[in-house]
Amino acid sequence: MSTTILVIEDEPAIQELIAVNLSFAGHKVLRAYDAEQAQTLIRAELPDLILVDWMLPGASGITLAKKLRSDERTR
Numbered sequence: 001m002s003t004t005i006l007v008i009e010d011e012p013a014i015q016e017l018i019a020v021n022l023s024f025a026g027h028k029v030l031r032a033y034d035a036e037q038a039q040t041l042i043r044a045e046l047p048d049l050i051l052v053d054w055m056l057p058g059a060s061g062i063t064l065a066k067k068l069r070s071d072e073r074t075r
Contacts, residue, residue, distance in 0.1 A: 006030040006047040008038045008064070010056050018051065035059035039067075042074060 005027050009015035012033075019029045030047055032038035034057050038050075050068070052061040068074040 002026050002028045003049065004028045004030065004045065004047040006032065006038060006041060006050045008032045008035070008050065008052040008056065008061065010034060010053060014053075033057075035061070035064040038064060042068070046073065 003026075005022055007015055007018050007022070007029060009018065009031075010033050015031055015033070019031055022029045030041050030045065032041055036058060038052070041047075042050075052064060054061040056064070
């Protein structure tokens with residue numbers, strides 16, 4: 001079974017670079033461009049690992065990380 005990794009990055013080129021390399025390494029990659037989209041994906045499928053950019057449109061990556069750490073399901 002492959003590891004599921006959520007990449008939260010608002011720069012398309014950076015997101016693509018990270019996602020392609022993780023895919024080549026055998027991981028399943030989920031992608032989100034902002035915190036809101038990430039939360040929707042996390043509710044649908046809990047990833048094994050989340051890579052998050054600190055500076056995102058809307059809520060920052062730090063705010064999202066704090067919210068995820070306060071939730072029992074995503075801690």
